[in-house]
Amino acid sequence: MKDMRQALLDAGLHLINEHGFAGVGLMKIINEAEGTKGSFYHYFKSKEHFGAILLHDYFETHLERLERFLSDESKAPSERVQAYFDDWCVVKLTDDFRIQCLVVKLAGEVSGHDTEMQSEMAAGTKKMIEKMTTFFERSNQEGTLCLSVPEQTAKTLFSLWLGYTLLAAMQKDRAILDDAMQTTVKLLNE
Template sequence: MASVSGNIDTRQGILDTAHRIVGAKGFSGVGLNEILAAAGVPKGSFYHYFGSKEAFGEALLADYFEAYLADIDVTLAETGLNHAERLMNYWGKWQATQGSIDYQRKCLAVKLAAEVSDLSEPMRLALKAGTAGIIDRVTGAIEAGIAEGSLRIDGEPRATAETLYHLWLGASLMAKIERTDVPFHAAMKTTRRILNRQQA
C-alpha cells in the first residue's frame, strides 16, 4: 500500500506538472493523458487523487492560489521597506513574471478566467476565492501605507485595490494579445498615479 506521504507527493507532482502545461495551453486544450505522461503517473491512478477533470481543475486553482498568496505575503512583509515600497514591488514582480515568456507558473487567473468561468461553477468559485484573497492583501497594504503616511489615495482602500487588480489583469491580457510589455508599463504608470507615487 502506498504511504500517505507518497500519495501527497504524487498528487502534488501531478498539480505541479499541470501548472506548466495548463498555463501554456489552457484547461480545455489539455488532455489528462498529456499531464499524466509528463508527471510519470499511470492514467489509472488519476481518479485515486481527483474525482473528475473538473475536480482536478478546482484543485489546480486552489493549489495555485495557495502558493501565490504565500508569495504575496512575503513580498508585502519585506523588511527594510515601507508599505508603499512593498506594494510597488508587488506590481513590479507581477510584470517581471507574467511578462516573461519562460516563466513556468503563469497566472492561472489570467489564463483560465474567461475559459472556465462559464463551463464550471466549482472552478469559477475557486477563481473568485483566489482573486478575492489577492484583493484582500492589496487592500491591507494600502490601508497600512495610508496609516504610516507612505501612501495617499483619493478613494476607499478596497475600491482602489479592486481597481488596481482589474488594471493589472487587463494589462496581462493585452500583453498576451499584443506580445509586448507596453501594457505593463502603462499599468505601472497608472498605478503610480492612483497611489500618488509618481516620483517614487
C-alpha cells in the same frame, strides 16, 4: 519516491499555462507526470476537481508571494506594491509573450460558469483583493499611504494587472506593462 499528487499538479500547471484548461487532455497531464489513470483518480474526482485544486494551490502560493512583498519593511508601502508588480512583470509573462499566470490564462475560460473552478477563481481573487485592501487600510492608518477607498484601489490594481498582462501577451508589447506600472504609481499617490 516522488509525490504523485504534486507531480500531477505540477504537470497540469505547466501544460495548462501553455494550452489552457480545455486544450489539455487528462492523459496528457497523466503522461507528463509519469502517472496512471488510477493514480490521477486516487487524488482527484475529475478533471474539473483537479482544476479547482490546481487553482486553490496556485492562489495560496500567490498569496504567500504577495505577503512577502507587502511585509518588506525595508521599503515604503507604495514601493512594496511596485516591487510586487515589478516581479509580476518578470514571472507572469515570458520574453516571448507566453502567459505564465494561471489566473490570467483561465479567467475567461472559467468565468461565468457555475463550476468548482469558477468558485475557486472567485474565492482566490477575493483573497488577493482582501490582502491588498488590508495592507492599504493599515498603511492609511499609519499615515504612509492616503487612499480614499482602499478596497476600490485593490480591486482596480488587481483587475488592471490581469487585463494588461493579457493585453501585453495579445499585442506582444511589454510596454503595456510599463503603462500598468505608471497607472499603479499614480493610483498609489493620489
